[in-house]
Amino acid sequence: MRRLxxxxxxxxxxxxxxxxxxxALVAFPVIIAASIGIxxxxxxxxxxxxxxxxxxTGLGAGSPGNDLSARIREGDTRNLPSERPAxxxxxxxxxxGARTPEAAGHLITAYYxxxxxxxxxxxxxxxxxxxxxLDARLWTPRARLIDLSGELEDRLTEWLQKERMxxxxxxxxxxxNIASAQIEVKTYSPEASAGEIxxxxxxxxxxxxxxxxxLCMMILMGSGMISGSVIEEKSSRVIEVLVTSAHPAELLxxxxxxxxxxxxxxxxxxxxxxxxxxxxxxxxxxxxLSKALFARGLLPxxxxxxxxxxxMYGSLFAGLAAFCQxxxxxxxxxAPLSMMMIIPLLLVISALQSPDSPIIxxxxxxxxxxxxxxxxxxxxxxxxxxxxxGLALMGxxxxxxxxxxxxxxxxxxxxxxxxxxxxxxxxxxxARN
Amino acid sequence: MAEAPALELTEVTRRFGDRxxxxxxxxxxxxxxxxxxxxxxxxxxxxTLRMILGLVAPTSGRLDxxxxxxxxxxxxxxxxxxxxRGLHPRMTPLQAxxxxxxxxxxxxxxxxxxARTLLEGLGLGASLNTQIRRLSKGMAQxxxxxxxxxxxxxxxxxxxxxxxxxxxxxxxxxxLIRERAAAGATVVFSTHVMSHAERLCDQVxxxxxxxxxFDGTVQQARSRVPGRLILEGDLTPESIAALPGVAEVAxxxxxxxxxxxxxxxxxxxxxxxLSAAFRAGLPIRRFExxxxxxxxxxxxxxxxxxxxxxxxxx
Numbered sequence: 001m002r003r004l005x006x007x008x009x010x011x012x013x014x015x016x017x018x019x020x021x022x023x024a025l026v027a028f029p030v031i032i033a034a035s036i037g038i039x040x041x042x043x044x045x046x047x048x049x050x051x052x053x054x055x056x057t058g059l060g061a062g063s064p065g066n067d068l069s070a071r072i073r074e075g076d077t078r079n080l081p082s083e084r085p086a087x088x089x090x091x092x093x094x095x096x097g098a099r100t101p102e103a104a105g106h107l108i109t110a111y112y113x114x115x116x117x118x119x120x121x122x123x124x125x126x127x128x129x130x131x132x133x134l135d136a137r138l139w140t141p142r143a144r145l146i147d148l149s150g151e152l153e154d155r156l157t158e159w160l161q162k163e164r165m166x167x168x169x170x171x172x173x174x175x176x177n178i179a180s181a182q183i184e185v186k187t188y189s190p191e192a193s194a195g196e197i198x199x200x201x202x203x204x205x206x207x208x209x210x211x212x213x214x215l216c217m218m219i220l221m222g223s224g225m226i227s228g229s230v231i232e233e234k235s236s237r238v239i240e241v242l243v244t245s246a247h248p249a250e251l252l253x254x255x256x257x258x259x260x261x262x263x264x265x266x267x268x269x270x271x272x273x274x275x276x277x278x279x280x281x282x283x284x285x286x287x288x289l290s291k292a293l294f295a296r297g298l299l300p301x302x303x304x305x306x307x308x309x310x311x312m313y314g315s316l317f318a319g320l321a322a323f324c325q326x327x328x329x330x331x332x333x334x335a336p337l338s339m340m341m342i343i344p345l346l347l348v349i350s351a352l353q354s355p356d357s358p359i360i361x362x363x364x365x366x367x368x369x370x371x372x373x374x375x376x377x378x379x380x381x382x383x384x385x386x387x388x389x390g391l392a393l394m395g396x397x398x399x400x401x402x403x404x405x406x407x408x409x410x411x412x413x414x415x416x417x418x419x420x421x422x423x424x425x426x427x428x429x430x431a432r433n
Numbered sequence: 434m435a436e437a438p439a440l441e442l443t444e445v446t447r448r449f450g451d452r453x454x455x456x457x458x459x460x461x462x463x464x465x466x467x468x469x470x471x472x473x474x475x476x477x478x479x480x481t482l483r484m485i486l487g488l489v490a491p492t493s494g495r496l497d498x499x500x501x502x503x504x505x506x507x508x509x510x511x512x513x514x515x516x517x518r519g520l521h522p523r524m525t526p527l528q529a530x531x532x533x534x535x536x537x538x539x540x541x542x543x544x545x546x547x548a549r550t551l552l553e554g555l556g557l558g559a560s561l562n563t564q565i566r567r568l569s570k571g572m573a574q575x576x577x578x579x580x581x582x583x584x585x586x587x588x589x590x591x592x593x594x595x596x597x598x599x600x601x602x603x604x605x606x607x608x609l610i611r612e613r614a615a616a617g618a619t620v621v622f623s624t625h626v627m628s629h630a631e632r633l634c635d636q637v638x639x640x641x642x643x644x645x646x647f648d649g650t651v652q653q654a655r656s657r658v659p660g661r662l663i664l665e666g667d668l669t670p671e672s673i674a675a676l677p678g679v680a681e682v683a684x685x686x687x688x689x690x691x692x693x694x695x696x697x698x699x700x701x702x703x704x705x706x707l708s709a710a711f712r713a714g715l716p717i718r719r720f721e722x723x724x725x726x727x728x729x730x731x732x733x734x735x736x737x738x739x740x741x742x743x744x745x746x747x
Contacts, residue, residue, distance in 0.1 A: 006535050014523070237519035241580075244486050244504065244513045245536040410488065 309371025
């Protein structure tokens with residue numbers, strides 16, 4: 001245990017005191033903030049969509065074109081995701097003479113071709129037909145779907161419904177009364193803090209998903225650090241001195257735990273920054289967040305699965321790296337394991353929708369998936385036996401990974417010269433010691 | 434009652450597949466001795482050292498390392514310097530000594546202080562806080578050696594410690610080995626540079642193709658090699674061959690007379706043969722006695738020199 005702690009400390013300090021790590025520590029929250037803020041900034045900076053309407057229905061003042069133009073002018077048509085209202089653009093003169101949707105199409109095509117790559121050309125909506133069979137075609141300069149089409153569709157549908165009600169003999173008052181009818185279904189649950197399910201009640205599930213993604217990031221980043229450290233010790237022959245000074249299990253676990261502690265330091269720093277920032281949040285929101293995060297022991301459980309998951313995968317990666325002579329060999333050997341992590345991440349998304357699904361329940365008990373899925377099951381009040389079985393199986397897998405790693409460490413440490421990866425693996429499986 | 438040895442191997446064999454890399458090896462190293470483990474490349478020296486350290490298990494046989502079945506159980510009492518020095522390249526000498534010393538049970542601060550004293554003694558005082566990757570190979574080797582000493586081991590195992598060192602550093606290392614032995618530590622080192630073993634060792638074991646071919650003192654090893662005499666004068670090979678203790682004679686003509694190279698039988702002293710020659714009144718103008726060194730003994734005993742006679746009963 002003493003030696004394990006010494007190795008842990010060395011690994012921890014070896015990374016902690018490097019300029020690269022300190023930079024990464026500062027960069028991490030900046031990257032998180034940027035990944036949230038930049039898309040919103042881009043959307044805000046994007047110009048509002050412009051729409052011109054060509055109405056060929058011949059319905060006069062009550063035509064769908066006039067109704068839609070009025071709605072656009074009132075800002076009633078929003079272009080997701082920026083939520084900026086679309087602007088009504090004047091109809092280009094080249095198109096005004098069209099009498100059929102087909103002719104309009106030709107003119108619009110020619111108009112777009114003549115305009116070239118000019119910025120923010122208007123989309124052009126061509127309306128034709130009768131209220132019984134309305135023909136609506138939205139033209140855009142680029143061949144891509146735009147969110148605006150759904151909004152336009154909704155507004156035209158409302159116009160069409162009103163027209164049909166009018167044709168059925170209803171007066172304007174009745175029509176407006178029917179159109180304004182709306183009902184909201186509220187969701188309640190005994191598990192919800194206030195009976196009705198609010199956003200705060202979903203925080204544990206979302207936090208569990210966040211922990212799964214965090215674990216994935218830690219494993220992917222940590223695998224490179226662990227492999228790099230093992231390969232460096234092998235290439236500089238430090239490993240030969242180390243295996244005579246400590247048990248290989250102490251070397252392997254010390255390395256994995258040192259890097260885990262490093263990540264926990266980063267998380268701790270971010271949590272500390274978060275707590276400081278919480279002082280500036282509205283009191284109700286802070287209270288709701290902390291209540292949701294501490295409900296059902298979420299934070300301790302998150303820590304359990306982060307630690308046990310990293311320990312399991314870290315031991316596997318350290319064991320694999322011990323077989324390798326070069327970083328390239330380590331990367332090629334670790335790649336299938338890293339790719340496998342896509343599977344639990346996909347399962348996590350499904351688990352969010354249906355955490356009780358038999359597939360999710362079984363998958364949560366399979367050790368490579370347990371650290372990613374079991375937290376969601378815990379949040380969803382999984383029975384204790386499920387959680388304990390998952391943890392026990394993970395423990396066994398971790399022990400097996402450490403066992404393989406120890407053997408690989410011994411064999412790898414003693415290999416010299418141009419040894420192939422496969423001969424090392426064979427030797428480690430057949431070695432007496 | 435005799436003191437228990439620092440190290441004892443009994444009929445130790447290690448096979449890799451069908452090949453016996455070490456075959457029925459046995460020797461005993463007393464506490465406080467400087468023990469040379471000699472042999473050509475591939476003789477099984479490193480495998481034997483690894484069995485002593487507990488990194489490789491013997492296929493058969495028994496080891497006793499400071500009273501334990503292998504080095505793993507007494508790792509804090511052993512200092513090991515591998516052939517390719519193993520140090521973290523980004524650590525400084527003091528950091529490396531603190532880390533490796535603490536793994537061996539010495540508080541890091543104490544290990545650093547001891548390392549500081551030893552390194553300053555070796556003239557490396559200016560490099561105490563320089564990253565090891567920035568040191569010369571010789572300096573890094575000395576740092577590695579110091580790191581194996583900071584926990585004051587009872588048994589010091591050095592695998593080819595002199596390779597790559599310049600004569601000045603070799604001298605420093607020899608001094609350090611002598612000091613450690615004088616302080617009561619047992620030093621086991623492997624080498625194929627005989628001059629170091631000749632100067633340092635109380636006992637040597639010669640290994641060839643996994644088998645022990647000699648176990649004894651340097652003097653005993655030398656005595657296994659036939660002595661050599663160079664004689665010049667009007668001599669005939671037949672008259673010299675008839676002298677007692679002569680095993681073989683080779684002659685070459687000089688401007689005046691002949692030059693004879695005479696190999697003596699094992700155990701025969703050169704002065705015995707010379708006395709017999711003078712008593713017989715042979716016209717010797719000049720003579721020269723060539724005492725065999727450990728180098729010749731090594732070549733002969735390991736069977737790597739064909740022009741020397743075979744020695745029975747190694």
